[in-house]
Amino acid sequence: MFLTESFKTAFSLIVHLNAELLGIIFLSLRVSGSALVISTLIGLPLAAFLGFRKFPLKGTFVSLLNTFMGLPPVVVGLLVYLFLSRSGPLGFLALLYTPAAMIVAQSILALPIVASLSYSAIVGVDPIISQSSRTLGATPYQVSLTIMKEARFGIMSGVIAAFGRVMAEVGAILIVGGNIAGYTRVMTTTIALETDKGNFELALALGIILLSISLGINFLLHLIQKKGTIRA
Amino acid sequence: MSLALTASHVRKSYNGRPVLEDVSMSFDRHGVYVMTGTNGSGKSTFLRISALIDDADSGEIVFSSEEGILKHDIRLKRRITLVLPQIGIFNTTVFKNAAYGMNIRGVPGAETAKKVEEVLAFVGLAHKKDQNALTVSSGERQRLGIARALVIEPEILFLDEPTASIDEKNSGIVEDIIMKLKAGGKTTVIMTTHDKDQAGRLADTWLIMHEGRLIPHS
Ligand SMILES: Nc1ncnc2c1ncn2[C@@H]1O[C@H](COP(=O)(O)OP(=O)(O)OP(=O)(O)O)[C@@H](O)[C@H]1O
Ligand SMILES: [Mg+2]
Numbered sequence: 001m002f003l004t005e006s007f008k009t010a011f012s013l014i015v016h017l018n019a020e021l022l023g024i025i026f027l028s029l030r031v032s033g034s035a036l037v038i039s040t041l042i043g044l045p046l047a048a049f050l051g052f053r054k055f056p057l058k059g060t061f062v063s064l065l066n067t068f069m070g071l072p073p074v075v076v077g078l079l080v081y082l083f084l085s086r087s088g089p090l091g092f093l094a095l096l097y098t099p100a101a102m103i104v105a106q107s108i109l110a111l112p113i114v115a116s117l118s119y120s121a122i123v124g125v126d127p128i129i130s131q132s133s134r135t136l137g138a139t140p141y142q143v144s145l146t147i148m149k150e151a152r153f154g155i156m157s158g159v160i161a162a163f164g165r166v167m168a169e170v171g172a173i174l175i176v177g178g179n180i181a182g183y184t185r186v187m188t189t190t191i192a193l194e195t196d197k198g199n200f201e202l203a204l205a206l207g208i209i210l211l212s213i214s215l216g217i218n219f220l221l222h223l224i225q226k227k228g229t230i231r232a
Numbered sequence: 233m234s235l236a237l238t239a240s241h242v243r244k245s246y247n248g249r250p251v252l253e254d255v256s257m258s259f260d261r262h263g264v265y266v267m268t269g270t271n272g273s274g275k276s277t278f279l280r281i282s283a284l285i286d287d288a289d290s291g292e293i294v295f296s297s298e299e300g301i302l303k304h305d306i307r308l309k310r311r312i313t314l315v316l317p318q319i320g321i322f323n324t325t326v327f328k329n330a331a332y333g334m335n336i337r338g339v340p341g342a343e344t345a346k347k348v349e350e351v352l353a354f355v356g357l358a359h360k361k362d363q364n365a366l367t368v369s370s371g372e373r374q375r376l377g378i379a380r381a382l383v384i385e386p387e388i389l390f391l392d393e394p395t396a397s398i399d400e401k402n403s404g405i406v407e408d409i410i411m412k413l414k415a416g417g418k419t420t421v422i423m424t425t426h427d428k429d430q431a432g433r434l435a436d437t438w439l440i441m442h443e444g445r446l447i448p449h450s
Contacts, residue, residue: 132322136313136384
C-alpha cells in the first residue's frame with residue numbers, strides 16, 4: 001500500500017540520516033534556538049518592567065502583547081520582508097534570504113509569547129512573597145529578583161511554548177528565508193516543498209522528526225509545570 | 233539598649249474607616265511585649281507600620297539608638313524584621329529559605345551556612361534542611377518563619393500571631409524559642425496573640441489594642 005510504503009521509506013530515511021537531512025534539522029534548531037535566545041533577552045526584561053512598574057496605559061500594552069501572541073506568521077514574514085527587501089529601510093543590510101532574516105522573523109513571533117507568559121508568571125506570584133522578602137530586608141531590586149525566581153517555572157514554560165511555536169512555523173521563514181537548499185532550507189519549509197513535489201517520504205521523515213521534537217518539548221514543559229506546582 | 237522604637241500619635245484608616253486612632257507607645261527595653269485585642273482591632277496594622285512595611289497616615293515611628301534618631305533607610309530596615317502570620321515560603325529548600333536574609337545581605341556562604349545550621353537547630357528544623365519548604369507541616373512552617381528572621385539577628389523582632397493555627401506541641405516549641413530570646417537579652421520581641429494564657433506566660437509588658445489605641449493591660 002502507498003501509505004505504508006511511504007512510512008517505511010520515511011523511517012529508513014530517519015535511521016540512515018544523511019548529511020543533507022542533518023543539515024536541515026540542525027539549521028531549524030539553530031534558527032529557532034537563536035530566535036528564542038533573542039526573544040528571551042528582550043522579553044524577560046520587558047515582562048519584569050511590566051510586572052514591577054506602574055505606568056499609564058499598562059493594561060492596554062499588556063492586552064496588545066497578548067494579542068500579538070497569535071500573530072499570523074505570514075504577516076510577520078511579510079513585514080520583515082518589506083523592511084529587509086532591497087528598497088526597504090533596512091535593505092542595505094542585505095539580510096533577505098539569509099538565516100539571519102529568519103532569526104529576526106522568528107524572534108518577533110516568539111517575543112510576545114515569552115513576554116506575555118513571563119508577565120503572567122511574575123504577576124501570578126503570591127504577594128506574600130514580596131512582603132516576606134521585604135520584611136527580611138530586601139531592597140526593591142532584590143524583591144523583584146526574588147519574585148522572578150519564584151516565577152521561574154512559569155517563565156520557563158513561556159520560553160518553551162515559544163520554542164514550540166517557532167519550530168513549527170513555516171509562513172514567516174518561507175517568505176524571508178526563501179527556502180534555499182543548503183542555506184535557508186529548514187524542516188518545515190522542506191516539508192512544504194517536498195510535499196508539493198510529491199516527494200512524500202522525505203516530507204514524512206521530517207514530519208516525524210518535527211513531531212518528536214515537539215513531543216520532547218511538551219514533555220519538558222510537563223516536567224517543569226509539575227516541578228512548579230509543589231504548593232502544599 | 234541598642235535599638236528603641238517609639239510610636240507617637242500613629243493614625244491609619246482603610247477606606248475612610250479609622251483603624252488606628254492614636255497609637256503612642258515606647259518599646260525601649262529588651263524583653264517581650266505582647267499585644268492582645270479583638271479581631272480587627274488593628275494589631276497587625278500596627279505591626280506592619282512599626283516594622284516599616286506599611287506607612288501610617290500620620291504620626292511618627294521613631295527608631296533610636298546610641299547614635300541618635302535613625303533614618304528609615306535599608307540599613308535600619310535590616311536591623312528589624314516582622315514575621316507575618318502567614319509565612320511566605322520560597323519554592324526551595326528549608327535551608328535556602330532560612331539563608332535568604334543573609335544571602336541578600338551578601339554574607340559569605342561559609343558564614344551563612346554556619347549560622348543557618350545553628351538557627352535551624354535552635355528551632356528544631358535541622359533534620360528538615362534539605363526538604364522543599366513548601367512541603368513542611370504548618371507547625372514547621374511557622375518555625376521556619378521564625379528561623380528565617382532569627383538568622384539575621386534582628387534587634388527588634390515583630391511576631392504576628394506566631395502560634396495561631398498550630399497545635400499545642402508546636403506552640404510550646406515557639407514559646408520556648410521566645411523564652412530563650414528573652415533570656416538571651418539581645419532581642420526585643422513585639423508580638424501579638426489571641427491566647428491570654430500565653431500572653432501571661434511570655435509578656436514582660438502586656439498591651440491591649442482597643443478602639444484604635446494601645447493601652448497597658450492592667
Ligand atoms: N489592606 C487593607 N485594606 C483594607 N482594610 C484593611 C487592610 N488591612 C487591614 N484592614 C482592616 O483594618 C482593620 C484592622 O485589621 P488588622 O489586621 O490590623 O486587625 P488585627 O487586630 O490584626 O486582627 P486579627 O486579630 O483578626 O488578626 C480590619 O477591619 C481590617 O479589615
Ligand atoms: Mg492580625
